[in-house]
Amino acid sequence: MSRSDVIEKFNEMLQDIMDSNLLFGGKIVVFGGDFRQTLPVILKSTKENIIDSLIVMSPLWPHLNKKKLQKSMRALSDSIFSSWLLKIGDGVEITNENNEIQIPSHINIPFADDTTSLNKLIDMVFPNINDSDLDFSSFVKCAILTTRKEFVHEINDVLINKFPGEETTYYSCDETQVIVYT
Known part of the structure; x- marks a missing residue:
């Protein structure tokens, strides 16, 4: 949920502390999360500003080594709900004219x-x-x-x-x- 500018400053700080131009001063840094579920919180911001603040929009992003989980633990207990969440995250869930997602009646x-x-x-x-x-x-x-x-x-x-x-x-x-x- 960290904004890209915060991560970029963290990179600069580690480079300064370690006196190195390597990414994060040569230190291993692990970020975890799912951009489809946890976006940065920016008070009174627009959807576009929030998206622009994601680490995936940072110039650091192409230089990071990305790993993906192979199994969804949520899907083990509720595959229908998990599938619905993934469709929302992938942007393929149907929306109405206000760009709102219809919540299924069994969970609404x-x-x-x-x-x-x-x-x-x-x-x-x-x-x-x-x-x-x-x-x-x-x-x-x-x-x-x-x-x-x-x-x-x-x-x-x-x-x-x-x-x-x-x-x-x-x-x-x-x-x-x-x-x-x-």
Whole structure:
């Protein structure tokens, strides 16, 4: 998700530190990601500016050694959804006149109101969350992604209230303190 100008400056910094004109000062640098899924975040920017900021648009790009994963781990558990995501990423998914993609009905939750829609989303992603015999390790593969930190807190609060059992709060301390009793 890093912008190309940041990566180019990082390259210049390593070249300066290493006193070398080699790419990244001769150091091995590993970048990971999928441009079809994680674009740079540029506030109040246009689609064109975001695309122009990608590392693939940088003069460094042709000099990088690219490796591709051979197997999609997501495709193992949901090949239909994975195929749909790849079609979006490849730019071949059908769009409407506003260049918007139609979300398939089986994964779309029509908006009713904030509370109802959020509860439907949670029930879809975390089915049977109220079941006291539920194996919570099944939730490791589940996630709700959101665009704003405030929504994360709201969703977490709703989720925590849905878990069975009594809530327990654990406190942590960032530094140790010595207490002397006399």
